[in-house]
Amino acid sequence: MTLLKSQFDQVFERIHEAERANGREGLVKLLAVSKTKPAEMVSEAWQLGQRDFGENYLQEAVDKITRLSELDGLVWHFIGPIQSNKTREIATHFHWVHSVDRLKIAKRLNDQRPDDLPPLNICLQVNISDEESKSGATLSELPELVASISQLSRLQLRGLMAIPAPEEDALKQRVPFKKLADTLESLNREHHLNMDTLSMGMTGDLEAAIAEGATMVRIGTALFGARDYSSRN
Template sequence: MTDLVLSESLAAARTRLAEALHAAGRPADAARLLAVSKTKPAAMIRQAWHLGQREFGENYVQEALDKQAELGDLDAIVWHFIGPLQSNKTREVAEHFAWVHSVDREKIARRLSDQRPEALGPLDICLQVNISDEASKSGITLDALPALAEAVQAMPRLRLRGLMAIPAPTEGPEAQRAPFARLREALENLREHFPEAPLDTLSMGMSDDLEAAVAEGATLVRLGTAIFGARTART
């Protein structure tokens, strides 16, 4: 992808988000783009940074660490880990990311808290919910969510910010909105139980369902293909 094409696609993604927020009657700054840069080269992330993008989402720990090392000269870049997280990778994530969206087990959360360097401040956490109850998907059930939220809220080096979900693909805006509405309601319930927590984040919506997610209150929209083009196969 050339600099010009990336500039155009990022501008189009920003316009699309702005139009979705306007259609939903929400403030222009109520949601922001998370550029999902997995499998994309560091040079492309650098181009996006020069175009004003600051938040990037990665799924694979070693790939992300390599990019972070190459892009260490960039100021104010914010790294989000959004993929499934194994126990043997928690230290690297705790030490090198600002956000983790995919916490769905107390064991993983506890390791992240224990391994988070105190000098970095708390690690921002979203709990991943399996909102469509898919056997193949990661995420906690809605019934188990309050107990995990309570455990994470008590961990000293984590800051519980909200919820993340990847619903099953559906057709039509109403069908797309339904699981996002359930996630929004789950966050509202958590706010009632944990009024002291900064529960301000709904990480939901991707290239195919951004408008439905924004209509239901998304605050972080994860866009990969719409910004960087088709995903490159990992070797």
């Protein structure tokens, strides 16, 4: 058994155990966060059956997407901050974007999505813990943002994403995740939508996120090991 397979098996066991404990069997998708990791490692994960991969750094991601284009069924998720001058490449190369937090970016992604591709799946990033240093729309901004983005024909508004402030206590971890889940339910009801995605939970809090309704957990270090940022500014 390779190290990567062992690590994937361990993460899947954590996910499945959390699903079982909360009566949510088969409802959570693993998004493998492959940022800073080489294309060869993504290919090895693909051979293990993993299909959804998350990337933060655009040029690095596009290089991997190009190199691995012959692998069947890869689904690429952009999960990093979005600059206006990067939207065309994001709209062209990705299947999902989890980090939309303002209408300007959504409109650019919509306008730049190629006509021969299906609508781009979008999650709105929410600053659920009200941290000044974090990206994301505030809860008060969401209703207007949802109303506007849901009208853009080249985007498919799928749900919400959040990165809560770190918390060691498992019960305290659940508080912001419950708030995000309640917010999604409220927005669906008020805007007559069927958003189905809660992108929440990482290596240190995936159990709490699944307990509160996560449909997609974003796991990197537990799968691929520590990241090397030494070559980055």
